[in-house]
Amino acid sequence: MSRLWRASPLTYFALVAAAVLSVFPIYWMFVVASRSSDAMGQLPPPVTPGGNLGANISRLFANTDAYFLTGLINSAIVAVVVTTSVVLFSTLAGFAFAKLRFRGSNALLMIIIATMMVPTQLGIIPLYMLMTKLNLNDRLPAVIMPALVTGFGVFMMRQYAGQAVSSELIEAARVDGCGTARIYWNVVVPALRPAAAVLGLLTFMTTWNDFLWPYAVLNDPENPTVQLSLRALSDGYYQDMSQVFTGTAIATLPLLLVFVLFGRQIIGGIMEGAVKA
Amino acid sequence: MALQLDARPPATPAPRNTRPSRAGRLSRIDAKYSPYLYIAPFFVIFAIFGAWPLAYTFWVSLHDWDLLGSDPTFIGAENYTRLLVDSDFWHSVVNTLGIFVLSTLPQLLAALWLANLLNRQLRMRTGWRMAVLVPNVTSTAAVAIVFGVLFGREFGMVNWLLDLVGVDGIEWKSNRFASWVAISTMVDWRWTGYNALIFLAAMQAIPRDLYEAAAIDGANRARQFWTITVPLLKPTIIFCVIISTIGGLQLFTEPRLFHSGTNAIRGGPMRESQTMTMYMFENAFAPYYNFGYGSAVAWLLFALIAIVAAINVLIIRRLGAGARPDTGKRKGGSR
Numbered sequence: 001m002s003r004l005w006r007a008s009p010l011t012y013f014a015l016v017a018a019a020v021l022s023v024f025p026i027y028w029m030f031v032v033a034s035r036s037s038d039a040m041g042q043l044p045p046p047v048t049p050g051g052n053l054g055a056n057i058s059r060l061f062a063n064t065d066a067y068f069l070t071g072l073i074n075s076a077i078v079a080v081v082v083t084t085s086v087v088l089f090s091t092l093a094g095f096a097f098a099k100l101r102f103r104g105s106n107a108l109l110m111i112i113i114a115t116m117m118v119p120t121q122l123g124i125i126p127l128y129m130l131m132t133k134l135n136l137n138d139r140l141p142a143v144i145m146p147a148l149v150t151g152f153g154v155f156m157m158r159q160y161a162g163q164a165v166s167s168e169l170i171e172a173a174r175v176d177g178c179g180t181a182r183i184y185w186n187v188v189v190p191a192l193r194p195a196a197a198v199l200g201l202l203t204f205m206t207t208w209n210d211f212l213w214p215y216a217v218l219n220d221p222e223n224p225t226v227q228l229s230l231r232a233l234s235d236g237y238y239q240d241m242s243q244v245f246t247g248t249a250i251a252t253l254p255l256l257l258v259f260v261l262f263g264r265q266i267i268g269g270i271m272e273g274a275v276k277a
Numbered sequence: 278m279a280l281q282l283d284a285r286p287p288a289t290p291a292p293r294n295t296r297p298s299r300a301g302r303l304s305r306i307d308a309k310y311s312p313y314l315y316i317a318p319f320f321v322i323f324a325i326f327g328a329w330p331l332a333y334t335f336w337v338s339l340h341d342w343d344l345l346g347s348d349p350t351f352i353g354a355e356n357y358t359r360l361l362v363d364s365d366f367w368h369s370v371v372n373t374l375g376i377f378v379l380s381t382l383p384q385l386l387a388a389l390w391l392a393n394l395l396n397r398q399l400r401m402r403t404g405w406r407m408a409v410l411v412p413n414v415t416s417t418a419a420v421a422i423v424f425g426v427l428f429g430r431e432f433g434m435v436n437w438l439l440d441l442v443g444v445d446g447i448e449w450k451s452n453r454f455a456s457w458v459a460i461s462t463m464v465d466w467r468w469t470g471y472n473a474l475i476f477l478a479a480m481q482a483i484p485r486d487l488y489e490a491a492a493i494d495g496a497n498r499a500r501q502f503w504t505i506t507v508p509l510l511k512p513t514i515i516f517c518v519i520i521s522t523i524g525g526l527q528l529f530t531e532p533r534l535f536h537s538g539t540n541a542i543r544g545g546p547m548r549e550s551q552t553m554t555m556y557m558f559e560n561a562f563a564p565y566y567n568f569g570y571g572s573a574v575a576w577l578l579f580a581l582i583a584i585v586a587a588i589n590v591l592i593i594r595r596l597g598a599g600a601r602p603d604t605g606k607r608k609g610g611s612r
Contacts, residue, residue: 007397019408092315102312123330146326248419271478
C-alpha cells in the first residue's frame, strides 16, 4: 500500500473533539455513580469522581425493585450460552459452505444472507404466544432459544473459512481417513479461531445488550436480565439517580472490559467484515 | 455488495478405491450428507424462532386475537382498516420517520468525515479507532438512561450548556421535535464511529494512484473526496444505509428508556416520541395483550422498512452517477 496523507494539526484537533464526545457520556456515567444522590441537582454539573461508589453499590444490590444481582447473573448465563451456541453453529455451517460441496449450497447461502436483512424482531408477538404455549414465559430459555443462531455469524465464518482454511490440509486429512467431523475439529477449528473469537465477542456484546424481547417475555420482576433491572430502576417511583447510574455503570462495565482487552480484534473484525460484505 | 460465491476449492477427485470397502462407503455417505447436518441447526432454529413468527404475525393480524380470548375470530383486514384511521398510529409513524431522518443522515455524513480523518498517517492509530468505536460497545439501555438525564429540563447538562451561551432551556422530553433531536443524538452517538470504521475499511481499498492522477489534473482535496472517494464508496454507503434503515425504523430501546415512569411506553405524555415498535409493544403486551392489532402494526412497519430501504437505494444510486464500473471488485486488505 502506498503512502497515506499526512495528518495535520487540524486533523488531530478534530479527532480529539470526536474522541471527547465519544467518551464523555461514559465517563460522566461513572462520575455520577461515584457521587451522592444530590449530585443530580447541582449546577454546574459535577465532572470529577466522588467517593460514594461503594455506598451506591451496596444500596443498589439491596434495592428490592431492581433484583440487580439476579439480573447480572441471568445476563451472564444468557450471554455465555448464546455466544457458545452461535460460535459453534456458525463455524460448523461456515465450514460446510466454504469447504464442502453439496447440492443447493449456493441457494442455501443466499437464504442465509437474506435472513440478515429480515427484521425478525417484528415477529415477537407469535414468539410470545409460542413461549406461553411452551410454558417458558418469565424464564431464561425463552430469551436464549431465539438467539442461538445468527445469519451474520454463519456468513462471517464462511467468508473467513474460505481464505483461512487450507484446502490442501483438508484433502490430506481426508486421504488419511478423517471424516468431516474430525476435519472440522482438527483442521477447521484451529484455523478459524481468530475470527471465531471476534464473532464470540460481538455476539456476547449484542446479547448482553438485548432489550426488546427480554422486556416482552420476562415479566416477572424478580427474574430480570440486567437491562431489565436498569429499566426497573429508571422507571422507579422514587429515583435516586446516583443509584441508577451505578446500575448503568456496572451493566456497561463487562462490555468495556471486553473492549479494552480485545478492541484491536473487534475493530479488525468490523472492518474486514465490511470490505467483504 | 460483492459476494465471492465461488471461493470454494475445485472439485475433489473421486475416491480412488477400486474395491468399495465398508469404510469407503461410510466416508462417501459422510462426504455427501454431513454438510446438511452442519447447516441444519441454523435453518431449523431460524425457521422456528425467526421465520415462522414473522410469517405467523400476518396470520394473527387478520384476527381479533388477545391473550384471554380463548378462540380468535377471523376478521380479515379489519385491524388494518382500524389502524389507517388510528391517529395514535399515524403519530407513531411520523415520529419514527422523523427520528429516522434526524438520526441517519447526520450520522452517515459525520461517519464519512470521520473516516476521512482516520484515513491518514496517524500516531496511535488503534487508539483513535477505539475512541470512536467505544459508544457502540456500551449498553443501549444504560446510554438511554444517561442521555435522558443529560437532556433533563432543569438540571440536564445540555440545557446548562445552552444556558451558558444564552439559549433558553428546552423541554427535551415534552416538546415533540426536541425529543426527536435528543433521541437521534443518542443514535448518532452510538453508530457514527461504527459506520466510520466501515467507511474507513472501504476507503483503504481505493487505489492511491487514482488520487495522484486527480491531483496532477488539478483537483483539490475536497474535489477528490467528492469525485473519487464518495462514488467509489457507493456500495458501502448503500450497505450502511440499508442496515441503518432496518435498525433505525425499528428503534425501541432508546426512546423507551429516554422516558421513565409508568407511561414511558407511550414515549412521553402526549406520545411525543413513541415509535412504531413502541406502539406495537403497547398494544400487543401488558396491559392490553391485543395480539391481532399489534401484529397489524408489525406488518405495516415491515412494509415501511421495505419501502424506505428501496427509496434510499434508489436515491443513492442516482447520487454520484459517475461511479466507475469496477466498484464491485474491491479487494480485501484493511490495515
